Amino acid sequence: MTSKVAVIADQDTVTGFMLGGIKEGYPVEDMQEASKTLEDLVSKDYSIIITTEKIGDELRDKINSLTSERALPMIIEIPDKSGSIERETDPLRELIKRVIGVEMVK
Amino acid sequence: MAQEIIEDINPTRMELLKLKQREKLAVKGHSLLKEKRNALIMEFFNILDRVKGSREKVALNLEEAYKDLTAAQIAMGDLAVKKAAMSVKESIDVDVDSRSVMGVVVPVMDYDVQKRTIVERGYGFMDTSVRLDDASRKFEESIAQIIELGEIEKTITLLAVEIESTKRRVNALEHIIIPRLQNTVKYIEMRLEEMDRENFVRLKMIKKTMSESEA
Numbered sequence: 001m002t003s004k005v006a007v008i009a010d011q012d013t014v015t016g017f018m019l020g021g022i023k024e025g026y027p028v029e030d031m032q033e034a035s036k037t038l039e040d041l042v043s044k045d046y047s048i049i050i051t052t053e054k055i056g057d058e059l060r061d062k063i064n065s066l067t068s069e070r071a072l073p074m075i076i077e078i079p080d081k082s083g084s085i086e087r088e089t090d091p092l093r094e095l096i097k098r099v100i101g102v103e104m105v106k
Numbered sequence: 107m108a109q110e111i112i113e114d115i116n117p118t119r120m121e122l123l124k125l126k127q128r129e130k131l132a133v134k135g136h137s138l139l140k141e142k143r144n145a146l147i148m149e150f151f152n153i154l155d156r157v158k159g160s161r162e163k164v165a166l167n168l169e170e171a172y173k174d175l176t177a178a179q180i181a182m183g184d185l186a187v188k189k190a191a192m193s194v195k196e197s198i199d200v201d202v203d204s205r206s207v208m209g210v211v212v213p214v215m216d217y218d219v220q221k222r223t224i225v226e227r228g229y230g231f232m233d234t235s236v237r238l239d240d241a242s243r244k245f246e247e248s249i250a251q252i253i254e255l256g257e258i259e260k261t262i263t264l265l266a267v268e269i270e271s272t273k274r275r276v277n278a279l280e281h282i283i284i285p286r287l288q289n290t291v292k293y294i295e296m297r298l299e300e301m302d303r304e305n306f307v308r309l310k311m312i313k314k315t316m317s318e319s320e321a
Contacts, residue, residue: 003202005253016175018191019238020245021198021222047202047213050252067260072202074213076256078248079165081172092161092259096154099266100147 003047008037013052013080022050031058038062038075047072052080111290117297125294129287136279142208143272149207150265157258164251171244178237190229190238198249210268212261217253221246 006024007017014025026041028034034055039062041049056063056077063075079085115121179187201216227242 003200005198005200012172012175012179015188015191016171016241016245017249019175019187019194019227019242020171020249021194021196021242022249023194023196048200048253048256050256072204072213074202074256074260076252076259078252079168081176092157092262095263095266099150099269 004045005048005050006041006046007050008034008041008055009050009052010080017050028055031055035059035062038066042066042073045073047074049073049075051075051077053077053085054080057085110286111293112286115290115294117294117301119298122291122294122298125287125291129284129291132279132284132287136276136284139272139276139279143269143276145208146210146265146269146272150262150269153258153261153265157262160251160255160258164248164255167244167248167251171241171248174237174241174244178235178241181235181237182233186233187238190234193229194242195228198253200253207265208268210264212264213257215253215257217250 004024005022006026007014007022008026008028009017011027014027018025024046026037028037034051038049038051038059056075067073067075112125115125175187182190199218203214203216204211205214206212227239229238
């Protein structure tokens with residue numbers, strides 16, 4: 001099964017990934033649009049959806065409900081043109097800490 | 107807590123046998139779950155080695171890619187870059203498979219991102235800048251890394267959720283359910299013994315009164 005990959009992001013990021021070879025780019029202007037597009041893509045069985053950290057932060061609840069406890073779709077958040085968002089705690093590191101009980105990664 | 111027993115229980119032999127069965131089952135389940143937890147944690151550690159620094163790597167790579175993209179946009183104009191992007195051919199081919207780690211289904215990506223030469227990308231050379239080539243190449247590299255990162259992060263999240271719930275169940279069995287069953291078994295055994303002794307004394311008393319009345 002060849003899986004479909006899509007990008008939901010701002011115009012520049014989408015252009016960049018199109019240059020890289022992902023043809024399914026969905027430039028979105030605001031969060032309503034992003035949310036609608038995301039739902040649409042998930043229902044269409046896209047298995048990998050790349051989005052920006054900004055969109056990911058805004059739509060956190062929706063993404064969690066769509067993806068948690070299931071293997072697919074995979075929604076990957078990447079930094080956009082203005083760089084990655086500085087967070088006090090890395091959510092992944094928090095999770096690891098909670099599971100193992102001690103700080104493991106670095 | 108330590109002396110807690112199951113309430114509303116009849117101290118009968120029937121009940122005792124049932125409880126002993128249940129205790130046996132709980133102990134068996136506990137050791138199985140413990141094994142599952144250990145296996146999951148081992149898997150978790152394996153994948154932790156891979157996650158180290160990979161997000162930072164992706165961020166760094168993307169930053170460079172965006173820089174080149176901006177440079178290309180400055181050199182060629184926003185619209186021309188968009189036009190060139192439209193004509194780029196699909197480069198990635200991802201197969202998503204899944205594998206089961208102790209009942210947790212995790213995705214396995216089998217991806218192939220072609221490293222293409224500028225000719226193969228599909229846009230014209232006449233109206234494009236060399237910066238655009240750089241940007242395309244860097245985005246291609248980033249895509250491969252992003253997919254790998256996605257696979258790792260997803261696996262970690264799924265495993266973490268499973269480990270947490272398994273841990274909770276192991277602890278509940280170990281610290282609450284099994285002790286409670288053991289205490290109840292002990293309580294019933296003691297009650298039964300007490301009843302035995304009472305009976306014994308009663309019989310002795312009866313024997314005594316009978317022999318006295320005979321005499």
